[in-house]
Amino acid sequence: MNPLPKHVRQRWRYLAVGIETWPGAAIDRRDFQRHLWFAAQNLLGDVGSAETDLSVVRFDYTDGTASAVVRTRRGAESDARAVLTCLDAIDGNPIGLRVRGVSGTVRACEEKYLGGPGEAIEHGDVAFEGAKRPADSRDGRVDVRVGEGFVGATQRDIS
Structure with a gap:
């Protein structure tokens, strides 16, 4: 089976997200993805959530700080940002989120917005x-x- 031509393929945008929580809180990719989907469904409804199509591509967590790359459809970046602002806790652990930037590829997103070393x-x-x-x-x-x-x-x- 041949892949679709470039002009027919779905276009994606990648959001670099910085996450901060209390030290000792345990957050993993699965929990973040689940809460992201629930927030999208609550804010945008079933149809809007499906059109935004949020998924966590990369997730790194160490000692109270995390970084994530969240994929969304092109044109739905503002909806994705709105969904991220609705997240205030993951499994009872309060969190603070900041969208560091938006890019067209995962590699560019990581290099441009997540490339620096974590906070000491x-x-x-x-x-x-x-x-x-x-x-x-x-x-x-x-x-x-x-x-x-x-x-x-x-x-x-x-x-």
Whole structure:
């Protein structure tokens, strides 16, 4: 069976997505894909979700930060961005998403928007609310462990 000619093939766009969550949260590609599909179905409905056709092509997660490449149909980039903004948690773990850019190929998307090294994470103890607590620091942001969860802080909040 011969492949379709280039002018008849489906055209895709690839969104580079940066994901940030609390340290220690476990997020994998399957969970991200499932929540992405549910968000698309809730926002766009069955027909809109099928027309957008979102799928996770690449997913890398390490210690609270992740990057993903999400594929969508050409012309549906704005719908894909809207769906991504609807994601606020994955399996009960709150997340923050940022679309770093859109490209026409996976390779260009990775090289242009996801090519840099990940943020360095420092583990240590800080003084917070009058007590010494364990914390993780990334790029001037500090996640302080308080009880069962984390509190987001800045360098000025801790002393």
